[in-house]
Amino acid sequence: MTTMSEGAFDAVAELFERVSGIRLAPAKKALVEGRLQRLAQDAGQTSLDRYVEHLLHEAGEAELTKVVDKLTTNETYFFREPQHFEFLTQQLRTQPPRGAFRVWSAASSSGEEAYSIAMLLADVLGSRPWEVVGTDLSTAMVEAGQRALYPMERARHTPHDYLKRFCLRGEGRYQGQLLIQRSLRERVHFRGANLMQDLPADLGQFDVIFLRNVLIYFDAPAKAAITRRVLRQLQPHGHLLTGHAESLANLDLPIRALQPAVYVPA
Template sequence: MHNRDESISTTDFSRLCQLIYEEAGIVLGSQKKTMLEGRLRRRLKALEIHSYRAYCDYLFSDRGQREELVHLVDVVTTNKTDFFREPAHFEFLTSQALPEWAAQESNRRPFLIWSAGCSTGEEPYTLAMVLSEYARAHSGFSFRILATDISTVVLEKAAGGIYSTETVRPVPHALRVRYFMRGREPGSTRVRVVPELRRTIEFRRLNFMDSSYDIQIKADAIFCRNVIIYFDRPTQQSILTKLTQHLRPESYLFMGHSETLHELDLPVDPVAPALYRRLHGRF
Protein backbone atom coordinates (compact mmCIF):
# COMPACT_ATOMS: atom_id res chain seq x y z
CA MET A 1 0.00 0.00 0.00
CA HIS A 2 1.20 3.48 -0.81
CA ASN A 3 1.82 5.94 1.95
CA ARG A 4 -0.40 9.02 1.96
CA ASP A 5 2.64 11.22 2.60
CA GLU A 6 4.51 10.36 -0.60
CA SER A 7 4.96 13.30 -2.93
CA ILE A 8 3.16 14.05 -6.20
CA SER A 9 5.14 12.78 -9.19
CA THR A 10 6.38 15.33 -11.72
CA THR A 11 3.98 13.98 -14.37
CA ASP A 12 0.97 14.14 -12.07
CA PHE A 13 1.96 17.61 -10.88
CA SER A 14 2.05 18.94 -14.44
CA ARG A 15 -1.33 17.29 -15.25
CA LEU A 16 -2.80 18.86 -12.11
CA CYS A 17 -1.34 22.28 -12.97
CA GLN A 18 -2.77 22.07 -16.49
CA LEU A 19 -6.21 21.08 -15.17
CA ILE A 20 -6.22 23.86 -12.55
CA TYR A 21 -5.16 26.38 -15.19
CA GLU A 22 -7.87 25.30 -17.62
CA GLU A 23 -10.59 25.05 -15.00
CA ALA A 24 -9.89 28.05 -12.76
CA GLY A 25 -7.28 30.11 -14.65
CA ILE A 26 -4.92 29.79 -11.70
CA VAL A 27 -1.23 29.46 -12.53
CA LEU A 28 0.67 27.19 -10.14
CA GLY A 29 4.45 27.39 -10.49
CA SER A 30 6.73 24.46 -9.60
CA GLN A 31 7.44 26.18 -6.26
CA LYS A 32 3.80 25.45 -5.32
CA LYS A 33 4.19 21.65 -5.38
CA THR A 34 4.66 21.31 -1.62
CA MET A 35 1.75 23.67 -1.01
CA LEU A 36 -0.48 21.58 -3.29
CA GLU A 37 0.59 18.34 -1.56
CA GLY A 38 -0.27 19.86 1.80
CA ARG A 39 -3.67 21.09 0.68
CA LEU A 40 -4.58 17.86 -1.15
CA ARG A 41 -3.82 15.77 1.92
CA ARG A 42 -7.24 16.77 3.31
CA ARG A 43 -8.93 15.50 0.15
CA LEU A 44 -7.06 12.19 0.27
CA LYS A 45 -8.16 11.78 3.87
CA ALA A 46 -11.79 12.65 3.11
CA LEU A 47 -11.87 10.21 0.19
CA GLU A 48 -9.84 7.54 2.03
CA ILE A 49 -7.40 7.46 -0.86
CA HIS A 50 -3.86 6.57 0.14
CA SER A 51 -1.68 8.07 -2.57
CA TYR A 52 -1.57 11.11 -4.85
CA ARG A 53 -1.28 8.69 -7.77
CA ALA A 54 -4.63 7.07 -6.91
CA TYR A 55 -6.11 10.52 -6.30
CA CYS A 56 -5.12 11.60 -9.83
CA ASP A 57 -6.61 8.44 -11.32
CA TYR A 58 -9.87 9.26 -9.56
CA LEU A 59 -9.75 12.98 -10.39
CA PHE A 60 -9.21 12.38 -14.11
CA SER A 61 -11.93 9.71 -14.32
CA ASP A 62 -15.41 10.72 -15.54
CA ARG A 63 -16.77 10.52 -12.02
CA GLY A 64 -13.84 12.51 -10.61
CA GLN A 65 -14.36 15.25 -13.20
CA ARG A 66 -18.01 15.43 -12.18
CA GLU A 67 -17.58 15.17 -8.42
CA GLU A 68 -14.02 15.99 -7.39
CA LEU A 69 -13.07 18.92 -9.62
CA VAL A 70 -15.13 21.31 -7.52
CA HIS A 71 -13.20 20.23 -4.39
CA LEU A 72 -9.87 20.56 -6.16
CA VAL A 73 -10.81 24.16 -7.02
CA ASP A 74 -11.74 24.81 -3.38
CA VAL A 75 -8.36 23.50 -2.33
CA VAL A 76 -6.26 25.57 -4.73
CA THR A 77 -7.92 28.96 -4.39
CA THR A 78 -6.39 31.49 -2.03
CA ASN A 79 -9.16 33.14 -0.07
CA LYS A 80 -7.41 35.69 2.11
CA THR A 81 -9.66 38.66 2.75
CA ASP A 82 -10.65 41.14 5.46
CA PHE A 83 -13.40 43.49 6.48
CA PHE A 84 -12.57 47.03 5.32
CA ARG A 85 -9.56 45.79 3.36
CA GLU A 86 -7.94 48.66 1.44
CA PRO A 87 -10.27 51.20 3.13
CA ALA A 88 -9.59 54.09 0.73
CA HIS A 89 -11.88 52.37 -1.78
CA PHE A 90 -14.86 52.55 0.58
CA GLU A 91 -14.15 56.21 1.31
CA PHE A 92 -14.01 56.91 -2.43
CA LEU A 93 -17.32 55.12 -2.88
CA THR A 94 -19.17 57.31 -0.37
CA SER A 95 -17.41 60.59 -1.04
CA GLN A 96 -17.36 60.45 -4.84
CA ALA A 97 -18.90 57.50 -6.67
CA LEU A 98 -22.26 57.47 -4.86
CA PRO A 99 -22.87 61.27 -4.92
CA GLU A 100 -22.03 61.28 -8.66
CA TRP A 101 -24.40 58.41 -9.27
CA ALA A 102 -27.20 59.92 -7.16
CA ALA A 103 -26.84 63.28 -8.92
CA GLN A 104 -27.94 61.72 -12.18
CA GLU A 105 -31.62 62.47 -12.52
CA SER A 106 -32.31 59.10 -14.11
CA ASN A 107 -31.03 57.04 -11.17
CA ARG A 108 -34.25 56.21 -9.37
CA ARG A 109 -33.42 52.52 -9.13
CA PRO A 110 -31.22 50.59 -6.68
CA PHE A 111 -27.46 51.05 -6.97
CA LEU A 112 -26.05 47.70 -8.17
CA ILE A 113 -22.63 46.60 -7.07
CA TRP A 114 -20.76 43.38 -7.86
CA SER A 115 -18.18 41.89 -5.56
CA ALA A 116 -16.43 39.59 -8.05
CA GLY A 117 -14.24 37.07 -6.23
CA CYS A 118 -15.94 37.72 -2.88
CA SER A 119 -14.25 34.93 -0.89
CA THR A 120 -15.77 34.39 2.58
CA GLY A 121 -17.93 37.53 2.40
CA GLU A 122 -15.93 40.20 4.22
CA GLU A 123 -15.80 42.42 1.10
CA PRO A 124 -19.53 42.29 0.18
CA TYR A 125 -20.57 42.72 3.84
CA THR A 126 -18.26 45.73 4.12
CA LEU A 127 -19.95 47.13 1.01
CA ALA A 128 -23.37 46.38 2.51
CA MET A 129 -22.48 48.28 5.70
CA VAL A 130 -21.04 51.25 3.79
CA LEU A 131 -24.03 51.42 1.45
CA SER A 132 -26.51 51.02 4.34
CA GLU A 133 -24.85 53.92 6.12
CA TYR A 134 -25.16 55.96 2.94
CA ALA A 135 -28.84 55.01 2.71
CA ARG A 136 -29.42 56.12 6.32
CA ALA A 137 -28.07 59.55 5.41
CA HIS A 138 -29.71 59.84 1.98
CA SER A 139 -33.40 59.04 1.87
CA GLY A 140 -34.55 57.33 -1.29
CA PHE A 141 -31.20 55.60 -1.84
CA SER A 142 -31.28 51.81 -2.06
CA PHE A 143 -28.85 49.18 -3.29
CA ARG A 144 -28.30 45.52 -4.15
CA ILE A 145 -25.12 43.51 -4.07
CA LEU A 146 -24.14 40.53 -6.19
CA ALA A 147 -21.27 38.53 -4.69
CA THR A 148 -19.67 35.71 -6.67
CA ASP A 149 -16.83 33.26 -6.29
CA ILE A 150 -15.70 29.99 -7.84
CA SER A 151 -15.25 28.26 -4.48
CA THR A 152 -18.33 26.62 -2.97
CA VAL A 153 -16.69 26.40 0.45
CA VAL A 154 -16.17 30.16 0.74
CA LEU A 155 -19.63 30.90 -0.64
CA GLU A 156 -21.24 28.72 2.01
CA LYS A 157 -19.32 30.50 4.74
CA ALA A 158 -20.16 33.89 3.24
CA ALA A 159 -23.88 33.19 3.02
CA GLY A 160 -23.92 32.12 6.70
CA GLY A 161 -22.45 35.47 7.72
CA ILE A 162 -20.87 34.07 10.90
CA TYR A 163 -17.45 35.38 11.93
CA SER A 164 -15.15 35.36 14.94
CA THR A 165 -14.93 38.53 17.01
CA GLU A 166 -11.27 38.66 15.93
CA THR A 167 -12.26 38.74 12.24
CA VAL A 168 -14.68 41.66 12.71
CA ARG A 169 -12.11 43.75 14.59
CA PRO A 170 -11.42 46.04 11.55
CA VAL A 171 -15.12 47.02 11.49
CA PRO A 172 -15.62 50.42 13.21
CA HIS A 173 -17.29 50.01 16.61
CA ALA A 174 -20.56 51.77 15.71
CA LEU A 175 -21.03 49.56 12.66
CA ARG A 176 -20.18 46.43 14.60
CA VAL A 177 -22.92 47.26 17.08
CA ARG A 178 -25.44 48.05 14.35
CA TYR A 179 -24.77 45.22 11.91
CA PHE A 180 -23.66 42.20 13.98
CA MET A 181 -25.44 40.08 16.58
CA ARG A 182 -23.56 38.22 19.30
CA GLY A 183 -23.74 34.42 19.49
CA ARG A 184 -26.39 33.22 21.98
CA GLU A 185 -24.18 30.89 24.03
CA PRO A 186 -22.54 32.55 27.04
CA GLY A 187 -18.94 33.56 26.28
CA SER A 188 -19.44 33.07 22.55
CA THR A 189 -16.63 34.47 20.43
CA ARG A 190 -18.75 34.48 17.30
CA VAL A 191 -20.98 37.11 15.78
CA ARG A 192 -23.46 37.01 12.93
CA VAL A 193 -24.36 39.62 10.35
CA VAL A 194 -27.90 40.88 10.98
CA PRO A 195 -30.55 39.46 8.60
CA GLU A 196 -31.41 42.89 7.10
CA LEU A 197 -27.82 43.20 5.88
CA ARG A 198 -27.58 39.59 4.72
CA ARG A 199 -30.71 40.10 2.63
CA THR A 200 -29.03 42.84 0.55
CA ILE A 201 -26.55 40.36 -0.93
CA GLU A 202 -27.06 37.56 -3.43
CA PHE A 203 -24.22 35.03 -3.25
CA ARG A 204 -23.66 32.98 -6.37
CA ARG A 205 -21.07 30.65 -7.83
CA LEU A 206 -19.43 32.11 -10.91
CA ASN A 207 -16.23 30.92 -12.58
CA PHE A 208 -14.36 33.73 -14.34
CA MET A 209 -13.16 31.14 -16.85
CA ASP A 210 -16.71 30.62 -18.18
CA SER A 211 -17.00 31.74 -21.79
CA SER A 212 -19.66 34.27 -20.80
CA TYR A 213 -21.06 35.30 -17.44
CA ASP A 214 -24.59 34.25 -16.65
CA ILE A 215 -25.61 37.48 -14.99
CA GLN A 216 -28.24 39.82 -16.32
CA ILE A 217 -27.15 42.97 -14.55
CA LYS A 218 -25.02 45.89 -15.60
CA ALA A 219 -23.31 47.00 -12.42
CA ASP A 220 -22.87 50.57 -11.18
CA ALA A 221 -19.55 49.49 -9.65
CA ILE A 222 -17.46 46.32 -9.65
CA PHE A 223 -14.99 45.29 -6.96
CA CYS A 224 -12.61 42.69 -8.39
CA ARG A 225 -9.81 42.96 -5.88
CA ASN A 226 -6.92 40.58 -5.28
CA VAL A 227 -8.20 38.04 -7.77
CA ILE A 228 -6.37 38.60 -11.05
CA ILE A 229 -2.94 38.30 -9.43
CA TYR A 230 -3.38 34.52 -9.69
CA PHE A 231 -3.86 34.65 -13.50
CA ASP A 232 -1.45 35.14 -16.39
CA ARG A 233 -1.82 38.13 -18.73
CA PRO A 234 -3.90 36.44 -21.47
CA THR A 235 -6.32 35.15 -18.81
CA GLN A 236 -6.48 38.58 -17.16
CA GLN A 237 -7.25 40.15 -20.54
CA SER A 238 -9.99 37.65 -21.29
CA ILE A 239 -11.62 37.85 -17.84
CA LEU A 240 -11.55 41.62 -17.56
CA THR A 241 -12.94 42.01 -21.08
CA LYS A 242 -15.98 39.97 -20.00
CA LEU A 243 -16.23 41.66 -16.61
CA THR A 244 -16.19 45.22 -17.97
CA GLN A 245 -19.06 44.31 -20.31
CA HIS A 246 -21.16 44.10 -17.15
CA LEU A 247 -20.14 47.58 -15.99
CA ARG A 248 -22.21 50.63 -16.94
CA PRO A 249 -20.48 53.47 -18.78
CA GLU A 250 -18.66 55.87 -16.43
CA SER A 251 -18.95 53.42 -13.54
CA TYR A 252 -15.98 52.43 -11.43
CA LEU A 253 -13.89 49.26 -11.36
CA PHE A 254 -11.97 48.71 -8.12
CA MET A 255 -8.90 46.47 -8.30
CA GLY A 256 -6.49 45.27 -5.58
CA HIS A 257 -3.64 47.63 -4.80
CA SER A 258 -0.97 45.37 -6.26
CA GLU A 259 -2.94 44.86 -9.49
CA THR A 260 -2.45 47.01 -12.56
CA LEU A 261 -4.37 46.93 -15.83
CA HIS A 262 -1.47 48.61 -17.59
CA GLU A 263 -0.85 46.97 -21.00
CA LEU A 264 -4.29 45.34 -21.10
CA ASP A 265 -6.68 46.47 -23.80
CA LEU A 266 -9.84 47.35 -21.87
CA PRO A 267 -12.60 49.97 -22.14
CA VAL A 268 -11.51 51.72 -18.94
CA ASP A 269 -9.49 54.78 -17.98
CA PRO A 270 -7.22 54.85 -14.93
CA VAL A 271 -8.52 57.23 -12.25
CA ALA A 272 -6.17 56.49 -9.35
CA PRO A 273 -3.98 53.52 -8.40
CA ALA A 274 -6.17 50.38 -8.50
CA LEU A 275 -9.19 52.43 -9.60
CA TYR A 276 -10.58 52.55 -13.15
CA ARG A 277 -13.60 54.00 -14.88
CA ARG A 278 -15.59 52.45 -17.72
CA LEU A 279 -15.45 54.47 -20.93
CA HIS A 280 -18.52 55.53 -22.89
CA GLY A 281 -19.44 53.86 -26.13
CA ARG A 282 -16.54 51.68 -27.23
CA PHE A 283 -17.09 47.87 -27.25
Protein backbone atom coordinates in the same frame (compact mmCIF):
# COMPACT_ATOMS: atom_id res chain seq x y z
CA MET B 1 1.29 10.12 2.40
CA THR B 2 3.21 13.38 2.07
CA THR B 3 4.55 13.95 -1.43
CA MET B 4 3.37 13.47 -5.01
CA SER B 5 5.32 12.73 -8.18
CA GLU B 6 6.05 15.48 -10.71
CA GLY B 7 3.66 13.76 -13.11
CA ALA B 8 0.82 13.77 -10.58
CA PHE B 9 1.47 17.45 -9.78
CA ASP B 10 1.39 18.35 -13.48
CA ALA B 11 -1.91 16.48 -13.87
CA VAL B 12 -3.49 18.32 -10.91
CA ALA B 13 -2.11 21.66 -12.15
CA GLU B 14 -3.60 21.01 -15.60
CA LEU B 15 -6.96 20.00 -14.15
CA PHE B 16 -7.05 23.10 -11.94
CA GLU B 17 -6.06 25.39 -14.79
CA ARG B 18 -8.79 23.95 -17.00
CA VAL B 19 -11.42 24.79 -14.39
CA SER B 20 -10.11 28.03 -12.84
CA GLY B 21 -7.77 29.42 -15.48
CA ILE B 22 -5.07 29.71 -12.80
CA ARG B 23 -1.69 28.15 -13.58
CA LEU B 24 0.02 26.64 -10.53
CA ALA B 25 3.79 27.16 -10.75
CA PRO B 26 6.04 24.17 -9.91
CA ALA B 27 7.04 26.07 -6.74
CA LYS B 28 3.47 25.44 -5.47
CA LYS B 29 3.99 21.67 -5.32
CA ALA B 30 4.43 21.51 -1.52
CA LEU B 31 1.38 23.71 -1.02
CA VAL B 32 -0.73 21.48 -3.29
CA GLU B 33 0.48 18.36 -1.47
CA GLY B 34 -0.47 19.89 1.87
CA ARG B 35 -3.92 20.96 0.70
CA LEU B 36 -4.83 17.63 -0.91
CA GLN B 37 -3.73 15.32 1.97
CA ARG B 38 -7.04 15.37 3.75
CA LEU B 39 -9.12 14.92 0.58
CA ALA B 40 -7.01 11.91 -0.39
CA GLN B 41 -7.52 10.34 3.04
CA ASP B 42 -11.25 11.04 2.98
CA ALA B 43 -11.47 9.42 -0.46
CA GLY B 44 -9.77 6.32 1.02
CA GLN B 45 -6.69 6.63 -1.18
CA THR B 46 -3.35 5.32 0.10
CA SER B 47 -1.12 7.87 -1.62
CA LEU B 48 -1.40 11.28 -3.25
CA ASP B 49 -0.43 9.77 -6.60
CA ARG B 50 -3.20 7.21 -6.26
CA TYR B 51 -5.63 10.01 -5.37
CA VAL B 52 -4.68 11.91 -8.52
CA GLU B 53 -5.30 8.75 -10.58
CA HIS B 54 -8.70 8.50 -8.88
CA LEU B 55 -9.42 12.15 -9.74
CA LEU B 56 -8.47 11.71 -13.35
CA HIS B 57 -10.24 8.46 -14.08
CA GLU B 58 -12.89 7.62 -11.50
CA ALA B 59 -14.03 10.61 -9.45
CA GLY B 60 -17.00 12.72 -10.49
CA GLU B 61 -17.69 16.48 -10.54
CA ALA B 62 -18.27 16.66 -6.78
CA GLU B 63 -14.73 15.51 -5.98
CA LEU B 64 -13.29 17.92 -8.54
CA THR B 65 -15.22 20.78 -6.90
CA LYS B 66 -13.61 19.85 -3.56
CA VAL B 67 -10.15 20.01 -5.15
CA VAL B 68 -10.87 23.42 -6.71
CA ASP B 69 -12.17 24.67 -3.35
CA LYS B 70 -8.96 23.51 -1.65
CA LEU B 71 -6.62 25.02 -4.22
CA THR B 72 -8.13 28.49 -4.51
CA THR B 73 -6.60 31.10 -2.25
CA ASN B 74 -9.42 32.71 -0.35
CA GLU B 75 -7.70 35.08 2.05
CA THR B 76 -9.89 38.11 2.76
CA TYR B 77 -11.21 40.27 5.60
CA PHE B 78 -13.69 43.08 6.28
CA PHE B 79 -12.77 46.57 5.03
CA ARG B 80 -9.60 45.38 3.28
CA GLU B 81 -7.93 48.24 1.34
CA PRO B 82 -9.89 51.03 3.06
CA GLN B 83 -9.14 53.61 0.32
CA HIS B 84 -11.87 51.98 -1.79
CA PHE B 85 -14.45 52.33 0.95
CA GLU B 86 -13.50 55.99 1.42
CA PHE B 87 -13.80 56.48 -2.35
CA LEU B 88 -17.24 54.87 -2.43
CA THR B 89 -18.51 56.96 0.49
CA GLN B 90 -17.26 60.12 -1.20
CA GLN B 91 -18.93 59.13 -4.52
CA LEU B 92 -22.27 58.39 -2.89
CA ARG B 93 -22.21 61.67 -0.97
CA THR B 94 -21.21 63.87 -3.92
CA GLN B 95 -23.31 62.09 -6.57
CA PRO B 96 -26.25 60.43 -4.85
CA PRO B 97 -27.63 57.63 -7.08
CA ARG B 98 -30.92 58.26 -8.87
CA GLY B 99 -32.13 54.67 -9.11
CA ALA B 100 -31.20 51.40 -7.44
CA PHE B 101 -27.46 51.27 -6.71
CA ARG B 102 -25.86 47.91 -7.56
CA VAL B 103 -22.39 46.75 -6.54
CA TRP B 104 -20.66 43.50 -7.58
CA SER B 105 -17.94 41.80 -5.55
CA ALA B 106 -16.56 39.78 -8.46
CA ALA B 107 -14.31 37.36 -6.54
CA SER B 108 -16.07 37.54 -3.24
CA SER B 109 -14.34 34.66 -1.46
CA SER B 110 -16.19 34.07 1.84
CA GLY B 111 -18.16 37.32 1.57
CA GLU B 112 -16.40 39.81 3.84
CA GLU B 113 -15.88 42.26 0.96
CA ALA B 114 -19.56 42.09 -0.07
CA TYR B 115 -20.77 42.66 3.50
CA SER B 116 -18.31 45.53 4.04
CA ILE B 117 -19.82 47.21 0.95
CA ALA B 118 -23.32 46.46 2.25
CA MET B 119 -22.57 48.06 5.66
CA LEU B 120 -21.37 51.18 3.91
CA LEU B 121 -24.43 51.31 1.59
CA ALA B 122 -26.80 50.75 4.49
CA ASP B 123 -25.08 53.57 6.35
CA VAL B 124 -24.97 56.10 3.51
CA LEU B 125 -28.07 55.14 1.47
CA GLY B 126 -30.18 53.67 4.27
CA SER B 127 -33.49 52.39 2.98
CA ARG B 128 -32.99 53.77 -0.56
CA PRO B 129 -32.75 50.89 -3.08
CA TRP B 130 -29.38 49.14 -3.30
CA GLU B 131 -28.08 45.62 -3.76
CA VAL B 132 -24.75 43.80 -3.50
CA VAL B 133 -23.97 40.68 -5.53
CA GLY B 134 -21.03 38.44 -4.59
CA THR B 135 -19.73 35.76 -6.95
CA ASP B 136 -16.89 33.27 -6.66
CA LEU B 137 -15.55 30.22 -8.44
CA SER B 138 -15.46 28.20 -5.23
CA THR B 139 -18.74 26.62 -4.14
CA ALA B 140 -17.48 26.41 -0.55
CA MET B 141 -16.84 30.17 -0.57
CA VAL B 142 -20.27 30.98 -2.02
CA GLU B 143 -21.83 28.94 0.79
CA ALA B 144 -19.67 30.71 3.40
CA GLY B 145 -20.97 34.06 2.13
CA GLN B 146 -24.55 32.85 2.40
CA ARG B 147 -23.89 31.60 5.95
CA ALA B 148 -22.55 35.05 6.96
CA LEU B 149 -20.87 33.73 10.12
CA TYR B 150 -17.29 34.90 10.65
CA PRO B 151 -14.46 34.67 13.18
CA MET B 152 -14.38 37.96 15.07
CA GLU B 153 -10.73 38.65 14.13
CA ARG B 154 -11.68 39.07 10.44
CA ALA B 155 -13.61 42.18 11.50
CA ARG B 156 -10.74 43.98 13.24
CA HIS B 157 -10.78 46.80 10.62
CA THR B 158 -14.56 47.23 10.76
CA PRO B 159 -15.69 50.61 12.16
CA HIS B 160 -16.90 50.06 15.72
CA ASP B 161 -20.22 51.70 14.98
CA TYR B 162 -20.83 49.28 12.04
CA LEU B 163 -20.07 46.29 14.25
CA LYS B 164 -22.73 47.47 16.67
CA ARG B 165 -25.30 48.28 13.99
CA PHE B 166 -24.88 45.43 11.52
CA CYS B 167 -23.37 42.41 13.34
CA LEU B 168 -24.57 40.08 16.04
CA ARG B 169 -21.97 38.90 18.54
CA GLY B 170 -21.95 35.11 18.93
CA GLU B 171 -22.61 33.54 22.30
CA GLY B 172 -22.24 30.00 23.67
CA ARG B 173 -20.95 27.77 20.91
CA TYR B 174 -20.74 30.82 18.62
CA GLN B 175 -18.39 32.63 21.03
CA GLY B 176 -15.66 34.48 19.10
CA GLN B 177 -17.80 34.70 15.96
CA LEU B 178 -20.12 37.27 14.46
CA LEU B 179 -23.22 36.90 12.31
CA ILE B 180 -24.23 39.56 9.81
CA GLN B 181 -27.67 40.99 10.62
CA ARG B 182 -30.57 39.67 8.62
CA SER B 183 -31.52 43.15 7.24
CA LEU B 184 -28.11 43.25 5.54
CA ARG B 185 -28.06 39.58 4.51
CA GLU B 186 -31.32 40.10 2.65
CA ARG B 187 -29.70 42.65 0.35
CA VAL B 188 -26.51 40.67 -0.43
CA HIS B 189 -26.77 37.78 -2.88
CA PHE B 190 -24.07 35.18 -3.49
CA ARG B 191 -23.81 32.85 -6.46
CA GLY B 192 -21.19 30.88 -8.37
CA ALA B 193 -19.45 32.42 -11.39
CA ASN B 194 -16.19 31.64 -13.12
CA LEU B 195 -14.50 34.81 -14.37
CA MET B 196 -12.73 32.76 -17.06
CA GLN B 197 -16.02 31.73 -18.66
CA ASP B 198 -19.23 33.39 -19.85
CA LEU B 199 -20.86 35.13 -16.90
CA PRO B 200 -24.46 34.34 -15.83
CA ALA B 201 -26.80 35.93 -18.39
CA ASP B 202 -28.96 37.53 -15.68
CA LEU B 203 -26.12 39.12 -13.70
CA GLY B 204 -27.14 42.61 -14.83
CA GLN B 205 -25.32 45.95 -14.83
CA PHE B 206 -23.45 47.46 -11.91
CA ASP B 207 -22.56 50.96 -10.72
CA VAL B 208 -19.41 49.71 -9.01
CA ILE B 209 -17.45 46.49 -9.51
CA PHE B 210 -14.89 45.27 -6.98
CA LEU B 211 -12.45 43.01 -8.87
CA ARG B 212 -9.85 42.79 -6.15
CA ASN B 213 -7.03 40.40 -5.37
CA VAL B 214 -7.93 37.85 -8.01
CA LEU B 215 -6.15 39.18 -11.12
CA ILE B 216 -2.80 38.52 -9.41
CA TYR B 217 -3.26 34.81 -10.12
CA PHE B 218 -3.46 35.26 -13.89
CA ASP B 219 -1.02 36.01 -16.70
CA ALA B 220 -1.45 39.15 -18.83
CA PRO B 221 -3.75 37.67 -21.56
CA ALA B 222 -6.05 36.10 -18.96
CA LYS B 223 -6.07 39.30 -16.90
CA ALA B 224 -7.10 41.28 -19.99
CA ALA B 225 -9.80 38.75 -20.94
CA ILE B 226 -11.28 38.73 -17.42
CA THR B 227 -11.25 42.51 -17.16
CA ARG B 228 -12.95 42.92 -20.56
CA ARG B 229 -15.61 40.37 -19.60
CA VAL B 230 -16.21 42.11 -16.27
CA LEU B 231 -16.35 45.56 -17.88
CA ARG B 232 -19.36 44.45 -19.95
CA GLN B 233 -21.29 44.43 -16.69
CA LEU B 234 -20.27 47.99 -15.74
CA GLN B 235 -22.58 50.96 -16.30
CA PRO B 236 -21.07 53.64 -18.57
CA HIS B 237 -20.85 55.99 -15.54
CA GLY B 238 -19.58 53.18 -13.27
CA HIS B 239 -16.30 52.49 -11.46
CA LEU B 240 -14.06 49.43 -11.53
CA LEU B 241 -11.94 48.85 -8.42
CA THR B 242 -8.94 46.50 -8.46
CA GLY B 243 -6.53 45.43 -5.72
CA HIS B 244 -3.80 48.01 -5.06
CA ALA B 245 -1.14 45.34 -5.70
CA GLU B 246 -2.59 44.54 -9.13
CA SER B 247 -1.78 46.39 -12.32
CA LEU B 248 -3.90 46.84 -15.42
CA ALA B 249 -1.13 48.75 -17.20
CA ASN B 250 -0.17 47.71 -20.76
CA LEU B 251 -3.23 45.50 -21.26
CA ASP B 252 -4.82 47.78 -23.85
CA LEU B 253 -8.14 47.98 -22.04
CA PRO B 254 -10.93 50.54 -22.71
CA ILE B 255 -10.51 52.20 -19.30
CA ARG B 256 -8.64 55.05 -17.68
CA ALA B 257 -7.32 55.35 -14.13
CA LEU B 258 -9.05 57.92 -11.94
CA GLN B 259 -6.80 57.28 -8.96
CA PRO B 260 -4.74 54.23 -7.86
CA ALA B 261 -6.81 51.06 -8.35
CA VAL B 262 -9.93 52.99 -9.45
CA TYR B 263 -10.90 52.95 -13.14
CA VAL B 264 -13.66 54.39 -15.33
CA PRO B 265 -14.67 53.33 -18.86
CA ALA B 266 -12.61 55.31 -21.40
